[in-house]
Amino acid sequence: MLPLTLTDDLLQQILGVTGAAALAATPLVGAGDRNAVDGAAVAGMRQAFSRVPIDGVIVVGEGEKDEAPLLHTGERVGTGAGPRVDVAVDPVDGTRLAAENRPGAIAVMSVAPRGSLFDPGPVFYLDKFVTSGAAAGLRLDAPTVDTLHELAARLDRSVTSLRVAIQDRPRNQAYVDAVRSVGASVVSFRDGDVIPALHAAHPRGSIDLLLGIGGAPEGVLTAVAVRALGGIMQARRSPQTPAERGRTHAAGLSTVEVLELADLAAADGYFFLTAVTDVEGLRELGVDDLPGVRRLATGSETVSLLVSPGGGIRRQADVHKRAADADPAGPGRPATRE
Incomplete structure (x- = not known):
């Protein structure tokens, strides 16, 4: 199995997928409806995937276990061009936390070479x-x-x-x-x-x-x-x-x-995480805590982690412009980053 090496630009585009899920879920944080949180995050994630130059297959999705909205196992994501990858997603891990506006809700995803990720099949x-x-x-x-x-x-x-x-x-x-x-x-x-x-x-x-x-x-x-x-x-x-x-x-x-x-996980891959609500207690991992999605005068800010093969952990803040001011790449792609 060939190793997966992603360019920094492609990593940023993929990180925009979890960012889009977090942004989409944020209006429903604290509203008390777990499935609505999941549904919004799924829609945001699917839209963002449509612009990413990968040939991806969803190997693991979340909704089937919870009878919630989902990205289907076997669903193709990405533009179809670029690296052939397996994708495991949880549009919001901690939907209850998001629905109750409590810390720890995250949008999370892993990407690895095609055929390398375990398919749990009918076991949830x-x-x-x-x-x-x-x-x-x-x-x-x-x-x-x-x-x-x-x-x-x-x-x-x-x-x-x-x-x-x-x-x-x-x-x-x-x-x-x-x-x-x-x-x-x-x-x-x-x-x-x-x-x-x-x-x-x-x-x-x-x-x-x-x-x-x-x-x-x-x-x-x-x-x-x-x-x-x-x-x-x-x-x-x-x-x-x-x-x-x-x-x-x-x-x-x-x-x-x-x-x-x-x-x-049979081969090295990349792990992406964006905070929906505050994520605390990360200093032992060598990074500052992650604030949840924050509204700005010009849009919103998301804060994410990227874990790369070899153990590199990157913390990144991205500013997403409001739809009326967004760049041509669309709302799923960060306008600027820290």
Whole structure:
């Protein structure tokens, strides 16, 4: 598989796609309607994609799991010219956060060489394990208590000093119990596991380990960033409803097999993130926090992150002109950037 190398100009155009999703969702922030937030972000993202010179295929979209608006799996995006890429998108990770005007809602996307990203098929949830490269060799399918003791030894720290991020859902209670049984700290979060996963994968992140069952789309998106950051990630399919289990069985898919990082993201790619609402706690990753979309006299400002192969993290602010003043590239393309 040929490596994917994108020019700076093309990176900016792709980053404009998550920027367009964040801009489109912003009028609905705080309105209380998660699906309306998603629908607006999908429309903004699709319009912006139509101007980007890539031959892209959506491998992973978000809406099917939530019965919300979506970019369809298999949908072609881009102009059809340019690099042939797989695209994984979540127009808004944290739609509840956006609907309630709380911090942490983001528009997020990963782009990688064609054929390199995992297709979860009919499975909407993955059991996930993310940590930094210092923990190479640890296993999702090992007893959690043993894993925590081994991780502490690898980091030359006490097990009670470990911080483990787990999404606050009943399905993850066994993980919570195991972490608390050894005296480690549970960092609980309600929505959106992308940012906690970045912290877990980064060698200086505030999280030592991310565990638990969460969305499959976010898992594939995250895998691209984890690979770029040199982290460790494993996952296994974890259907959560009888219908989902039936589809998984009918497709002949294993719920026991542990998927390695190379299964989830088989080649280096790029990870794009734009804040819809404020994203805090990023200083350990070497960047300032991201403010949500901000209205200006001449338009709006978005602030984004780009994670490139090799672990480079770029924070970027873009000013988007109002429609009446926009340049010919259209509203999805930043007029100026910081």
